[in-house]
Amino acid sequence: MEKVINCFQKRPDAVSRLICFPWAGGGSIHYARWGNVLNSSVEVFAVKLPGRESRAKEPFFQSMQQIVDEVVGVLLPMLKEKPFALFGHSFGAFTSFAVADHLKQVHNLEPVHIFLSGASAPYSEMRINAPKRSNLSDDDFLKWMSSIGGTPPELLANPEVLKLFVPALKADLHVVENYRCNNPDKPLLSCSVTCFDGKDDIPHDLQAWKSITSGDFTTRMLDGSHFYLKDPGNEKILLDYITKQLETSEIDYL
DSSP, X not given: OTTTEEOSSOOTTOSEEEEEEOOTTOOSHHHHTHHHHSOTTEEEEEEOOTTSGXXXXXXXXXXXHHHHHHHHHHHHHHHTTSOEEEEEETHHHHHHHXXXXXXXXXXXXXXXXXXXXXXXXXXXXXXXXXXXXXXXXXXXXHHHHHHTTOSOHHHHTOHHHHHHHHHHHHHHHHHHHTOOOOOOSSOSBOSEEEEEEETTSXXXXXXXXXXXXXXXXXXXXXXXXXXXXXXXXXXXXXXXHHHHHHHHHHHHHO
């Protein structure tokens, strides 16, 4: 499990688990440290994808199904043990949804809550009509990423380091661009879904996510652009909200 999951605080007695999926080109540490912040009732698992961190020498995944198969293959026994929720930002929102969809369809398992951030639903017109960018030259790709605020600010400040992240960014974007999902005729899930976004980010069709669930659907807009969640104040709002929702879900589950 350690190859695929980063867990800073192992909490076997936790009441629930929060599974976090990285943004495009991202690693697991940002979310893994949430395990040091959230209370002891929640155990945080941060997903590590190939081609980065301790998996730097492994080839990138080429499809969403590869990500789903690996994550589910590793986590399935633990997901059957206790309530779990999923969180994903940007690229991570797509992987969160793909994993949730697979778990429901194949294993009849559902999270108690899905937290989706900074992304349009994969079947929305806004997403389908988005131009493909993963084949751009590195320079053009970086210009585009900078123009939409899609690059963490600490990387933009260090161009040489940023170039090291371009292959992972492009690989993840390639996965998203080739991920196909139809607008559900009926809700796939019954759990609660919350969508977050930065007020200054490029527009995303958050409302399109509503059709994935028959459960409660909420949107929350926070100050900032695409990486609004890196702001300490916003992170506190996020984690307080997640904690409250998980505590409510735990009561309902029990």
